[in-house]
Amino acid sequence: MVNFDDSIACTHYGKKWLELAQLFRSLSLKVLDDRNTVLSHLDAPLFDQLYMDRSSSCLERTKMYEVLAYGDPNVLLSCPGPSLSGIIVRELGSTEQQDYFFEYVAQHKARTCMAVTEPSKGSDAGNPSSLLSDDFELNAEKWLVGNGHDATIGTMVVRTGTGPYSIGVILLTPETLSHPKVFRQLLPVAGLQGAGLSHLYFDKTPISEEHILGLHRRPLERGMHSVIKTFYRMRPCVCAMALGSAQALLDFAISHISNVKARELHSSLQIEIEAIRNLNYRAALRIDDNILDGAAVSLAKACSTEFVEKVVRIMPKLVGTELFLTDIWLQKTITDIQGYEWMEGSLDMQRLNILAGSI
Numbered sequence: 001m002v003n004f005d006d007s008i009a010c011t012h013y014g015k016k017w018l019e020l021a022q023l024f025r026s027l028s029l030k031v032l033d034d035r036n037t038v039l040s041h042l043d044a045p046l047f048d049q050l051y052m053d054r055s056s057s058c059l060e061r062t063k064m065y066e067v068l069a070y071g072d073p074n075v076l077l078s079c080p081g082p083s084l085s086g087i088i089v090r091e092l093g094s095t096e097q098q099d100y101f102f103e104y105v106a107q108h109k110a111r112t113c114m115a116v117t118e119p120s121k122g123s124d125a126g127n128p129s130s131l132l133s134d135d136f137e138l139n140a141e142k143w144l145v146g147n148g149h150d151a152t153i154g155t156m157v158v159r160t161g162t163g164p165y166s167i168g169v170i171l172l173t174p175e176t177l178s179h180p181k182v183f184r185q186l187l188p189v190a191g192l193q194g195a196g197l198s199h200l201y202f203d204k205t206p207i208s209e210e211h212i213l214g215l216h217r218r219p220l221e222r223g224m225h226s227v228i229k230t231f232y233r234m235r236p237c238v239c240a241m242a243l244g245s246a247q248a249l250l251d252f253a254i255s256h257i258s259n260v261k262a263r264e265l266h267s268s269l270q271i272e273i274e275a276i277r278n279l280n281y282r283a284a285l286r287i288d289d290n291i292l293d294g295a296a297v298s299l300a301k302a303c304s305t306e307f308v309e310k311v312v313r314i315m316p317k318l319v320g321t322e323l324f325l326t327d328i329w330l331q332k333t334i335t336d337i338q339g340y341e342w343m344e345g346s347l348d349m350q351r352l353n354i355l356a357g358s359i
Contacts, residue, residue: 002025002028003022003025003026004025004070004071004248004252005251006018008251008254009021009070009251012247012251013066013067016046016067017046017064018067019044019045019046020045020046020068020071021068021071022071023041023044023071023075024068024071025072027041027072027075028071028072028074028075028329028332029332031072031074031075031078031193031194032074032193032332035078035150035193035194035196037075037078038075038078038079039109042080047079051079051080051081051082051109052102052105052106053081053082053086054082054090054098054102057284057288058233058284058285058287059236059281059288061237061284062236062237062240062280062281062284063281065237065238065240065241066240066241066243066244066247067244068244069240069241069243069244069248070244070245070247070248071244073192073241073244073245073336074192074193074194074195074336075194076194076241077146077147077192077194077196078111078147078195078196079111080105080109080111080112081105081111081112082101082102082112083112083114083147084112084114084234085101085112085113085114086101086102086112087230087233087234088155088169088226088227088230089101089102089155089171089213091226091229091230091233092169092213092214092222092226093213093214094214094215097171097213101171104152104174108152110151110152111147111150111151111196112147112153112155113145113146113147113154113172114145114146114154114156114157115130115140115142115156115172115200116142116145116156116157116227117142117144117145118130118141118142118143119141119143119199126167126224126227128140128157128158128159128167129159130142130156130157130158130202131158132159132160132168132170132207132212136206136207136209137204137205137206138170138202138204138206138207139202139203139205140156140158140202140205141199141201141202142156142199142200142201143187144187144197144198145197145198145199145200146195146196146197146198148184148196148197148198148199149184149186150196151172151177152174152177153172153173153174153177154171154172154177155170155172155213156169156170156172157169157227160212165219165220165223166223167223167227168212168213168214168223169212169213169222169226170207170211170212170213171211171212171213173208173211176205176206176207176211179205179206181202181204181205182200182201182202183199183201184200185198186198187199189339190335191332191336191338192336192339195339214226229292231344231345232292232294232297234344235283235297235300235344236280236284236287236297238301238304238340238343239276239280239283239300239303239305240280240304241343242304242305242307242308242337242340243273243276243280243304243307243308245308245333245336245337245340246304246307246308246311246337247273248333249308249311249312249315249334250266250269250270250311252329252330252333253266253315253318253319254266256318256320256323257318257319262317265318266318269310269314272307273307276303276304276307279299279300279303280300280304282296283296283297293357294356294357295353295354295356295358296357297353298345298351298353298354299350299354301344301345301350302347302350302351304340305340305341305347306347308337308340309341311337312334315330315334
């Protein structure tokens with residue numbers, strides 16, 4: 001099974017993105033061997049809305065991400081487009097910086113990256129060891145950076161000093177990423193290969209002062225506050241990807257259900273996913289209303305990742321066990337699903353955010 005049934009997909013999603021999602025599904029196995037397979041399909045209808053986007057709302061992105069992840073999350077993650085860097089540039093960049101970034105991505109159909117995680121610090125964005133010196137030389141080591149190996153433009157969270165307001169974000173230009181003092185390596189992974197997780201190393205790499213984002217803003221506004229807001233704006237999209245994969249599994253199961261008990265179980269799961277989808281939409285709407293409700297976003301993330309893993313555990317009751325040995329798409333999808341918890345914060349971190357929001 002590769003392509004999905006449009007008549008079933010239409011019961012969950014509007015028609016706008018389904019043609020592109022169908023293309024993504026058709027590439028779902030090819031992308032495992034070649035992350036660049038999507039690049040030969042950039043003239044497909046609506047594809048330009050991915051790499052030319054500079055104004056979408058959180059809710060619009062959330063709905064789009066779910067449909068396209070229903071097609072295939074690996075293809076979605078390997079696509080060119082502003083992605084997370086686009087959100088932080090919209091949040092922090094000057095008019096000139098925004099124009100430069102978005103025009104470059106649109107004209108070159110460029111992949112982008114946002115480098116946050118460090119080998120020795122994990123995803124502690126508030127305490128990076130990466131340093132931009134007073135001489136504007138970047139010494140940094142980042143890993144698990146999506147599209148980091150192939151991106152031609154992006155952003156990075158760095159420290160610019162020792163003070164409490166010394167966390168900043170810099171623009172990684174094509175000249176920076178191609179500098180001889182930059183090392184980039186694609187990391188081997190078992191699932192979600194389309195993300196292109198990479199290891200990046202910068203050794204006294206020169207950075208222009210004009211590529212520091214947010215210098216026109218107060219120090220408090222351009223530091224961790226903006227980084228946190230960016231993660232809040234992206235987290236519903238990760239929830240949406242998990243839900244898209246869960247819905248794909250549930251729809252896959254329909255033609256294999258052979259008894260009343262399995263059908264009733266499937267119906268209860270469908271009711272549950274619709275409730276979580278609405279929860280995620282509500283979180284995205286609050287973000288769009290500039291209500292930075294971290295607890296609501298974390299609740300949606302926790303519920304969506306727990307649910308998609310629950311679907312994986314229940315799948316043998318819906319379709320039997322033989323398909324787990326014979327259906328390559330099913331094997332791939334189940335492997336991909338294990339990665340969602342670690343995107344935009346683990347379950348434990350989300351629970352802490354939920355608790356903090358309830359006090």
